[in-house]
Amino acid sequence: MPKAELPNGTALHYEQVGTGPDIVMAHGMGGNLAIWHLKIAPMLWDRYRILTYDLRGHGYSDLTPDGYTCTNLATDLRLLMDHLGVERADIVGHSFGADVALYFAYLYPERVKHVVLIEPMVPALVPTITRAQFERADWAATVLDKMGIPIPDDRRYDTEYMLREAMKHPIKWGPLKDIPARWTTDRIIALYSNTTILRDALDIGALTIDQIETIRVPVHLVYDRGSTLWRQAYRHLSRSLPNVTSTLLPTGSKEIAHFSPLEKPEVITEQILLAITRDGKARQRSSPAGKRSRTRPRFA
Protein backbone atom coordinates (compact mmCIF):
# COMPACT_ATOMS: atom_id res chain seq x y z
CA MET A 1 0.00 0.00 0.00
CA PRO A 2 1.29 3.52 -0.70
CA LYS A 3 3.09 5.25 2.15
CA ALA A 4 4.79 8.62 2.12
CA GLU A 5 7.94 9.00 4.20
CA LEU A 6 7.68 12.61 5.33
CA PRO A 7 10.74 14.77 6.06
CA ASN A 8 9.66 14.92 9.72
CA GLY A 9 10.24 11.16 10.00
CA THR A 10 6.59 10.07 9.98
CA ALA A 11 5.25 7.67 7.36
CA LEU A 12 1.65 8.24 6.30
CA HIS A 13 -0.52 5.76 4.46
CA TYR A 14 -2.52 7.40 1.70
CA GLU A 15 -4.71 6.54 -1.27
CA GLN A 16 -4.90 8.75 -4.35
CA VAL A 17 -7.49 7.75 -6.93
CA GLY A 18 -9.33 9.32 -9.84
CA THR A 19 -8.51 12.08 -12.29
CA GLY A 20 -9.33 15.76 -12.18
CA PRO A 21 -8.88 18.61 -9.70
CA ASP A 22 -7.52 17.55 -6.33
CA ILE A 23 -9.71 16.99 -3.29
CA VAL A 24 -8.00 16.03 -0.04
CA MET A 25 -9.97 14.37 2.76
CA ALA A 26 -8.98 14.06 6.42
CA HIS A 27 -10.82 11.67 8.74
CA GLY A 28 -11.61 12.10 12.42
CA MET A 29 -9.99 10.86 15.61
CA GLY A 30 -10.01 7.08 15.95
CA GLY A 31 -11.04 6.59 12.34
CA ASN A 32 -9.17 5.95 9.13
CA LEU A 33 -9.44 6.81 5.45
CA ALA A 34 -12.07 4.12 4.87
CA ILE A 35 -14.84 6.49 5.97
CA TRP A 36 -14.41 8.39 2.70
CA HIS A 37 -14.15 5.33 0.48
CA LEU A 38 -17.28 3.46 1.47
CA LYS A 39 -19.46 5.87 -0.51
CA ILE A 40 -18.13 9.40 -0.94
CA ALA A 41 -14.90 8.79 -2.89
CA PRO A 42 -16.56 6.39 -5.38
CA MET A 43 -19.13 9.12 -6.13
CA LEU A 44 -16.39 11.62 -6.95
CA TRP A 45 -13.41 9.78 -8.37
CA ASP A 46 -14.72 9.87 -11.95
CA ARG A 47 -14.31 13.69 -11.90
CA TYR A 48 -11.80 14.47 -9.19
CA ARG A 49 -8.49 13.12 -7.96
CA ILE A 50 -9.22 12.12 -4.40
CA LEU A 51 -6.41 12.05 -1.86
CA THR A 52 -7.29 10.38 1.42
CA TYR A 53 -4.81 9.50 4.12
CA ASP A 54 -4.59 8.02 7.58
CA LEU A 55 -3.68 10.67 10.13
CA ARG A 56 -0.57 9.78 12.10
CA GLY A 57 -1.42 7.18 14.71
CA HIS A 58 -4.37 5.93 12.65
CA GLY A 59 -4.95 3.18 10.09
CA TYR A 60 -1.67 2.13 8.54
CA SER A 61 0.21 5.37 9.27
CA ASP A 62 2.97 5.52 11.87
CA LEU A 63 1.91 5.53 15.50
CA THR A 64 4.10 8.21 17.03
CA PRO A 65 4.21 8.85 20.79
CA ASP A 66 3.36 12.52 20.30
CA GLY A 67 2.88 15.17 17.62
CA TYR A 68 -0.93 15.12 17.44
CA THR A 69 -1.71 18.83 17.69
CA CYS A 70 -3.74 20.33 14.88
CA THR A 71 -0.66 22.35 13.99
CA ASN A 72 1.45 19.19 13.73
CA LEU A 73 -1.18 17.40 11.69
CA ALA A 74 -1.67 20.36 9.34
CA THR A 75 2.07 20.28 8.76
CA ASP A 76 1.87 16.53 8.07
CA LEU A 77 -0.73 17.29 5.43
CA ARG A 78 1.40 19.98 3.82
CA LEU A 79 4.35 17.59 3.69
CA LEU A 80 2.16 14.87 2.22
CA MET A 81 0.91 17.24 -0.47
CA ASP A 82 4.51 18.30 -1.16
CA HIS A 83 5.50 14.65 -1.44
CA LEU A 84 2.75 13.98 -3.97
CA GLY A 85 3.14 17.23 -5.88
CA VAL A 86 -0.34 18.47 -4.98
CA GLU A 87 0.10 22.22 -5.10
CA ARG A 88 -3.42 23.39 -4.25
CA ALA A 89 -6.58 21.49 -3.41
CA ASP A 90 -10.04 21.52 -1.97
CA ILE A 91 -9.71 20.27 1.58
CA VAL A 92 -12.45 18.28 3.33
CA GLY A 93 -12.26 17.24 6.95
CA HIS A 94 -14.51 15.46 9.41
CA SER A 95 -14.45 16.09 13.16
CA PHE A 96 -10.80 16.17 14.29
CA GLY A 97 -9.88 16.02 10.62
CA ALA A 98 -11.97 19.16 10.12
CA ASP A 99 -9.95 20.86 12.84
CA VAL A 100 -6.82 19.85 10.95
CA ALA A 101 -8.31 21.24 7.73
CA LEU A 102 -9.11 24.55 9.43
CA TYR A 103 -5.55 24.82 10.76
CA PHE A 104 -4.27 23.96 7.31
CA ALA A 105 -6.33 26.80 5.83
CA TYR A 106 -4.98 29.15 8.50
CA LEU A 107 -1.33 28.13 8.15
CA TYR A 108 -1.15 27.41 4.41
CA PRO A 109 -3.92 29.40 2.67
CA GLU A 110 -2.01 29.43 -0.61
CA ARG A 111 -2.47 25.64 -0.78
CA VAL A 112 -6.26 25.80 -0.40
CA LYS A 113 -9.09 26.39 -2.87
CA HIS A 114 -12.01 25.74 -0.54
CA VAL A 115 -12.40 24.06 2.81
CA VAL A 116 -15.35 21.88 3.74
CA LEU A 117 -15.51 21.38 7.49
CA ILE A 118 -17.82 18.64 8.73
CA GLU A 119 -18.33 18.99 12.46
CA PRO A 120 -15.12 20.67 13.57
CA MET A 121 -14.81 21.42 17.27
CA VAL A 122 -11.78 23.74 17.09
CA PRO A 123 -9.49 23.71 20.14
CA ALA A 124 -9.89 27.43 20.85
CA LEU A 125 -13.67 27.02 21.01
CA VAL A 126 -13.76 24.12 23.44
CA PRO A 127 -15.16 25.66 26.60
CA THR A 128 -13.22 25.15 29.79
CA ILE A 129 -15.85 23.00 31.39
CA THR A 130 -15.88 20.52 28.51
CA ARG A 131 -12.11 20.68 28.08
CA ALA A 132 -11.61 18.53 31.16
CA GLN A 133 -14.40 16.22 30.08
CA PHE A 134 -12.88 15.87 26.65
CA GLU A 135 -9.49 14.94 27.98
CA ARG A 136 -11.11 12.34 30.19
CA ALA A 137 -13.11 11.05 27.21
CA ASP A 138 -16.49 11.74 28.81
CA TRP A 139 -17.76 12.74 25.38
CA ALA A 140 -16.93 9.25 24.14
CA ALA A 141 -19.04 7.69 26.88
CA THR A 142 -21.98 9.79 25.73
CA VAL A 143 -21.56 8.69 22.12
CA LEU A 144 -21.26 5.04 23.18
CA ASP A 145 -24.42 5.35 25.26
CA LYS A 146 -26.27 6.44 22.13
CA MET A 147 -24.82 3.50 20.22
CA GLY A 148 -26.32 1.12 22.75
CA ILE A 149 -23.09 0.53 24.63
CA PRO A 150 -23.78 1.64 28.19
CA ILE A 151 -20.76 2.75 30.19
CA PRO A 152 -21.03 2.53 34.02
CA ASP A 153 -20.55 5.82 35.83
CA ASP A 154 -17.33 4.66 37.46
CA ARG A 155 -15.79 3.81 34.07
CA ARG A 156 -16.76 6.94 32.13
CA TYR A 157 -13.22 8.28 32.22
CA ASP A 158 -11.56 4.91 31.61
CA THR A 159 -10.60 5.22 27.95
CA GLU A 160 -9.25 1.71 27.55
CA TYR A 161 -12.31 0.15 29.18
CA MET A 162 -14.62 2.08 26.88
CA LEU A 163 -12.68 1.16 23.79
CA ARG A 164 -12.66 -2.52 24.67
CA GLU A 165 -16.41 -2.41 25.33
CA ALA A 166 -17.00 -0.64 22.02
CA MET A 167 -14.96 -3.21 20.12
CA LYS A 168 -17.08 -6.05 21.49
CA HIS A 169 -19.99 -4.71 19.51
CA PRO A 170 -20.61 -5.30 15.82
CA ILE A 171 -19.33 -2.88 13.25
CA LYS A 172 -21.72 0.01 12.76
CA TRP A 173 -21.31 1.07 9.14
CA GLY A 174 -20.23 -0.24 5.75
CA PRO A 175 -19.97 -3.66 4.09
CA LEU A 176 -19.04 -5.30 7.41
CA LYS A 177 -21.98 -3.74 9.26
CA ASP A 178 -23.38 -5.92 12.07
CA ILE A 179 -20.45 -8.32 11.85
CA PRO A 180 -18.51 -8.66 15.10
CA ALA A 181 -15.16 -6.92 14.97
CA ARG A 182 -13.01 -10.01 15.49
CA TRP A 183 -9.70 -8.37 14.85
CA THR A 184 -7.78 -6.83 17.69
CA THR A 185 -7.97 -3.17 18.38
CA ASP A 186 -4.71 -2.91 20.25
CA ARG A 187 -3.56 -0.22 17.90
CA ILE A 188 -6.51 2.07 18.60
CA ILE A 189 -6.17 1.44 22.32
CA ALA A 190 -2.47 2.25 22.07
CA LEU A 191 -3.32 5.48 20.29
CA TYR A 192 -5.51 6.69 23.13
CA SER A 193 -3.57 5.18 26.01
CA ASN A 194 0.07 5.52 24.99
CA THR A 195 0.18 8.74 23.03
CA THR A 196 -0.52 12.40 23.73
CA ILE A 197 -3.43 12.61 21.28
CA LEU A 198 -6.17 13.52 23.74
CA ARG A 199 -4.10 16.34 25.21
CA ASP A 200 -2.65 17.43 21.88
CA ALA A 201 -6.06 17.62 20.23
CA LEU A 202 -6.91 20.57 22.46
CA ASP A 203 -3.69 22.46 21.84
CA ILE A 204 -4.68 25.82 20.42
CA GLY A 205 -1.33 26.83 19.00
CA ALA A 206 -1.51 30.01 16.96
CA LEU A 207 -5.17 29.68 15.99
CA THR A 208 -6.69 31.59 18.88
CA ILE A 209 -10.29 32.80 18.85
CA ASP A 210 -9.13 36.20 17.59
CA GLN A 211 -7.26 34.63 14.69
CA ILE A 212 -10.22 32.70 13.31
CA GLU A 213 -11.57 35.78 11.55
CA THR A 214 -8.29 36.13 9.63
CA ILE A 215 -8.95 32.94 7.66
CA ARG A 216 -9.91 34.28 4.25
CA VAL A 217 -10.24 31.11 2.19
CA PRO A 218 -13.81 30.00 1.41
CA VAL A 219 -15.08 27.73 4.17
CA HIS A 220 -18.23 25.64 4.12
CA LEU A 221 -19.47 24.33 7.47
CA VAL A 222 -21.61 21.22 7.76
CA TYR A 223 -23.09 20.24 11.09
CA ASP A 224 -25.80 17.89 12.31
CA ARG A 225 -28.60 19.50 14.27
CA GLY A 226 -28.20 16.68 16.76
CA SER A 227 -24.54 17.38 17.44
CA THR A 228 -25.10 19.31 20.62
CA LEU A 229 -21.50 19.04 21.81
CA TRP A 230 -20.31 20.73 18.64
CA ARG A 231 -22.97 23.45 18.51
CA GLN A 232 -20.87 26.17 20.08
CA ALA A 233 -18.21 25.74 17.42
CA TYR A 234 -20.86 25.97 14.70
CA ARG A 235 -22.26 29.20 16.09
CA HIS A 236 -18.89 30.82 16.49
CA LEU A 237 -17.41 29.75 13.15
CA SER A 238 -20.50 30.69 11.15
CA ARG A 239 -20.35 34.19 12.64
CA SER A 240 -16.64 34.86 12.70
CA LEU A 241 -15.21 33.37 9.52
CA PRO A 242 -15.25 36.11 6.87
CA ASN A 243 -15.89 33.88 3.85
CA VAL A 244 -18.23 31.21 5.11
CA THR A 245 -21.34 29.29 4.13
CA SER A 246 -22.98 26.80 6.42
CA THR A 247 -25.53 24.03 6.51
CA LEU A 248 -27.29 22.44 9.44
CA LEU A 249 -28.38 18.95 8.47
CA PRO A 250 -31.37 17.27 10.07
CA THR A 251 -30.45 14.30 12.25
CA GLY A 252 -32.62 11.28 11.60
CA SER A 253 -34.12 9.45 14.54
CA LYS A 254 -31.96 6.38 13.88
CA GLU A 255 -28.81 8.31 13.09
CA ILE A 256 -25.88 8.91 15.36
CA ALA A 257 -25.24 12.61 15.17
CA HIS A 258 -21.77 13.81 14.27
CA PHE A 259 -21.06 10.85 11.97
CA SER A 260 -22.70 12.27 8.85
CA PRO A 261 -20.04 11.02 6.36
CA LEU A 262 -21.09 7.52 7.39
CA GLU A 263 -24.75 8.12 8.20
CA LYS A 264 -25.64 10.16 5.09
CA PRO A 265 -22.73 10.08 2.63
CA GLU A 266 -24.88 11.14 -0.34
CA VAL A 267 -25.83 14.35 1.45
CA ILE A 268 -22.23 15.02 2.42
CA THR A 269 -21.11 14.45 -1.16
CA GLU A 270 -23.65 16.98 -2.31
CA GLN A 271 -22.43 19.46 0.27
CA ILE A 272 -18.83 18.99 -0.86
CA LEU A 273 -19.78 19.59 -4.48
CA LEU A 274 -21.84 22.66 -3.61
CA ALA A 275 -18.95 24.12 -1.67
CA ILE A 276 -16.17 23.51 -4.14
CA THR A 277 -18.13 24.64 -7.19
CA ARG A 278 -19.89 27.62 -5.66
CA ASP A 279 -17.64 30.22 -7.30
CA GLY A 280 -17.45 28.51 -10.64
CA LYS A 281 -19.39 26.31 -12.95
CA ALA A 282 -20.09 22.86 -11.66
CA ARG A 283 -18.07 20.19 -13.36
CA GLN A 284 -19.94 17.81 -15.60
CA ARG A 285 -21.17 15.03 -13.44
CA SER A 286 -23.32 11.98 -13.62
CA SER A 287 -23.61 11.33 -9.91
CA PRO A 288 -27.16 11.27 -8.59
CA ALA A 289 -25.95 12.65 -5.26
CA GLY A 290 -27.72 15.94 -5.66
CA LYS A 291 -31.03 14.31 -6.46
CA ARG A 292 -30.96 12.18 -3.36
CA SER A 293 -30.47 14.93 -0.84
CA ARG A 294 -33.39 16.51 0.91
CA THR A 295 -31.35 19.23 2.46
CA ARG A 296 -30.63 22.62 1.06
CA PRO A 297 -27.66 24.73 2.00
CA ARG A 298 -28.29 27.70 4.22
CA PHE A 299 -25.78 30.34 3.45
CA ALA A 300 -24.69 32.42 6.39
Added chain:
Amino acid sequence: MPSADHVFQSVLHAIESLSGDWEIARPLTPETQLIGDLAIKSLDLVILASSMVKRYGPIPFDQLYARMESAPPKERDLTIAEYVEFVLQNAPRRTPATNAQS
Protein backbone atom coordinates in the same frame (compact mmCIF):
# COMPACT_ATOMS: atom_id res chain seq x y z
CA MET B 1 -11.19 -4.59 -21.41
CA PRO B 2 -9.11 -6.57 -18.89
CA SER B 3 -9.21 -10.34 -18.91
CA ALA B 4 -10.49 -12.32 -15.94
CA ASP B 5 -7.03 -13.70 -15.33
CA HIS B 6 -5.48 -10.23 -15.41
CA VAL B 7 -7.95 -8.97 -12.81
CA PHE B 8 -7.49 -12.12 -10.71
CA GLN B 9 -3.73 -11.64 -10.67
CA SER B 10 -4.20 -7.96 -9.80
CA VAL B 11 -6.44 -8.88 -6.87
CA LEU B 12 -3.96 -11.49 -5.63
CA HIS B 13 -1.12 -9.01 -5.87
CA ALA B 14 -3.12 -6.36 -3.99
CA ILE B 15 -4.14 -8.77 -1.23
CA GLU B 16 -0.60 -10.04 -0.83
CA SER B 17 0.68 -6.48 -0.54
CA LEU B 18 -1.77 -5.98 2.32
CA SER B 19 -0.70 -9.10 4.13
CA GLY B 20 2.09 -7.36 5.99
CA ASP B 21 -0.56 -6.48 8.52
CA TRP B 22 -2.46 -9.74 8.61
CA GLU B 23 -1.44 -13.28 7.89
CA ILE B 24 -2.83 -15.36 5.07
CA ALA B 25 -3.04 -18.91 6.39
CA ARG B 26 -3.30 -20.73 3.08
CA PRO B 27 -2.79 -20.10 -0.64
CA LEU B 28 -5.23 -17.69 -2.22
CA THR B 29 -7.65 -19.26 -4.70
CA PRO B 30 -10.76 -18.01 -6.49
CA GLU B 31 -12.78 -19.62 -3.69
CA THR B 32 -10.98 -17.80 -0.89
CA GLN B 33 -13.49 -15.76 1.09
CA LEU B 34 -12.54 -12.21 1.96
CA ILE B 35 -14.36 -12.19 5.29
CA GLY B 36 -14.50 -15.84 6.31
CA ASP B 37 -10.96 -16.77 5.33
CA LEU B 38 -9.08 -13.49 5.40
CA ALA B 39 -11.06 -11.59 8.06
CA ILE B 40 -10.60 -8.55 5.88
CA LYS B 41 -11.14 -5.14 7.48
CA SER B 42 -13.03 -2.23 5.95
CA LEU B 43 -9.74 -0.40 5.57
CA ASP B 44 -8.24 -3.31 3.64
CA LEU B 45 -11.33 -3.54 1.44
CA VAL B 46 -11.03 0.09 0.41
CA ILE B 47 -7.28 -0.22 -0.19
CA LEU B 48 -7.99 -3.20 -2.42
CA ALA B 49 -10.66 -1.18 -4.24
CA SER B 50 -8.30 1.76 -4.72
CA SER B 51 -5.74 -0.50 -6.35
CA MET B 52 -8.40 -1.72 -8.76
CA VAL B 53 -9.51 1.84 -9.62
CA LYS B 54 -5.92 2.90 -10.21
CA ARG B 55 -5.44 -0.01 -12.57
CA TYR B 56 -8.79 -0.20 -14.36
CA GLY B 57 -10.44 3.20 -13.91
CA PRO B 58 -13.50 4.31 -11.90
CA ILE B 59 -15.47 1.34 -10.57
CA PRO B 60 -18.57 1.85 -8.40
CA PHE B 61 -17.35 -0.06 -5.37
CA ASP B 62 -19.96 1.70 -3.25
CA GLN B 63 -22.49 -0.53 -5.04
CA LEU B 64 -20.55 -3.63 -4.06
CA TYR B 65 -20.39 -2.48 -0.44
CA ALA B 66 -24.13 -1.76 -0.44
CA ARG B 67 -24.79 -5.23 -1.82
CA MET B 68 -22.63 -6.79 0.86
CA GLU B 69 -24.29 -4.73 3.58
CA SER B 70 -27.74 -5.89 2.51
CA ALA B 71 -26.88 -9.56 3.07
CA PRO B 72 -27.55 -11.11 6.48
CA PRO B 73 -24.40 -10.84 8.59
CA LYS B 74 -24.02 -14.61 9.03
CA GLU B 75 -24.23 -15.21 5.30
CA ARG B 76 -22.19 -12.23 4.23
CA ASP B 77 -19.01 -12.94 2.37
CA LEU B 78 -17.37 -12.49 -0.97
CA THR B 79 -15.02 -14.85 -2.74
CA ILE B 80 -12.10 -13.59 -4.74
CA ALA B 81 -13.85 -14.94 -7.85
CA GLU B 82 -16.94 -12.88 -7.07
CA TYR B 83 -14.79 -9.83 -6.48
CA VAL B 84 -13.05 -10.33 -9.82
CA GLU B 85 -16.43 -10.69 -11.50
CA PHE B 86 -17.61 -7.40 -10.04
CA VAL B 87 -14.51 -5.64 -11.35
CA LEU B 88 -14.96 -7.19 -14.79
CA GLN B 89 -18.59 -6.17 -14.97
CA ASN B 90 -18.04 -2.61 -13.78
CA ALA B 91 -14.64 -1.50 -15.02
CA PRO B 92 -14.73 1.01 -17.87
CA ARG B 93 -14.36 -0.67 -21.24
CA ARG B 94 -11.23 1.32 -21.94
CA THR B 95 -8.71 1.55 -19.13
CA PRO B 96 -7.52 5.15 -18.83
CA ALA B 97 -3.78 5.24 -19.46
CA THR B 98 -3.33 7.87 -16.76
CA ASN B 99 -4.83 5.51 -14.22
CA ALA B 100 -2.92 2.41 -15.19
CA GLN B 101 -0.75 2.33 -12.11
CA SER B 102 0.13 -0.79 -10.23
